Amino acid sequence: MTTLLKKPVSLFKAFLDIVLPPVCYVCGKPCSGKYGLCEMCLEKIRRITPPACAKCGRKLHSDVSICGDCSVKNSYIEKGWCACYYEGSIKECIHLFKYNSYLGLVDIFRDIMLDSIKRNVEAKDADAIVPVPIYSTKKRERAYNHAEVIARAISKNISIPVDSRNLKKIRWTKSQSELDRQKRLENVKGSFIVVDKNAFLDKNVILVDDVYTTGATINECAKTLKNAGVNKVYFLALARGA
Numbered sequence: 001m002t003t004l005l006k007k008p009v010s011l012f013k014a015f016l017d018i019v020l021p022p023v024c025y026v027c028g029k030p031c032s033g034k035y036g037l038c039e040m041c042l043e044k045i046r047r048i049t050p051p052a053c054a055k056c057g058r059k060l061h062s063d064v065s066i067c068g069d070c071s072v073k074n075s076y077i078e079k080g081w082c083a084c085y086y087e088g089s090i091k092e093c094i095h096l097f098k099y100n101s102y103l104g105l106v107d108i109f110r111d112i113m114l115d116s117i118k119r120n121v122e123a124k125d126a127d128a129i130v131p132v133p134i135y136s137t138k139k140r141e142r143a144y145n146h147a148e149v150i151a152r153a154i155s156k157n158i159s160i161p162v163d164s165r166n167l168k169k170i171r172w173t174k175s176q177s178e179l180d181r182q183k184r185l186e187n188v189k190g191s192f193i194v195v196d197k198n199a200f201l202d203k204n205v206i207l208v209d210d211v212y213t214t215g216a217t218i219n220e221c222a223k224t225l226k227n228a229g230v231n232k233v234y235f236l237a238l239a240r241g242a
Ligand SMILES: [Zn+2]
Pocket: 024, 025, 026, 027, 028, 029, 037, 038, 039, 040, 041, 042
C-alpha cells in the first residue's frame, strides 16, 4: 500500500525533473546529487576532525583535551561535538533550512552529524536526544523547531529516542548573534525549565542544535538538565565558528 501511494508522487517528481531540472540549493547550478547540492558546494563543507576540545568541539592543534576557553569556564557539558565549520555552503544551507523552510536539507545535516557522532563511543550510552528548545511564539512564527527536525532525523539512525517535551524555553530572549559573550550568558540565564523531572532522572542526554557559537545557550540547557538530576549531558551541533 505504501509503495502504491508513493508511486504517483515519484512519477510526478520525475516529470518535474524533466520540465524543471533540479538545481543546487546553494549556487543554483544544475545538479543531481542526493542532497540537492552540487559536488562543488558539497566539497566546500569542512568537517571538524579530531583532535577537538572535549567540552566545546573546537578544533585543537595540540594534545590538550580541552581548549583555553573551556579550562576557565563553568561547563555543565560532559562532552560535546561539532560536525563542521559554520561557513560557506553549510551556512547558506542552515539559513535556507531555518528561515526559508527548505526542510529537505535535513538529510545532509543528519549525515554530517551521524559521521561525527559515530566516531564518539561515549554518546552510545545516551538515553535521550533533546533538541535545544525555542520559545513557543517563535515556534508558531516558524511552525517548527529546526533543532527538533534535525534531532528526529538523527534519532531514527541511532535508535535513541527524542524527548522534545520536557526541556522547555519559558521566555523570549534576544537573538544571541546580536550580543557579546557576557550579554549572551545573561540573556539566556534562567530561560529554560525541565517540565517533568522524573523524565531525565539519572539519564544521559544528548542536546542537539544547529549552530554553536559561544555555547551560552547549550551550557544553560545543560545546567538546567543537571539541576533536574541528569547524569551526563553531551551535545552535538552541526556547525560552529572557528
Ligand atoms: Zn552548488
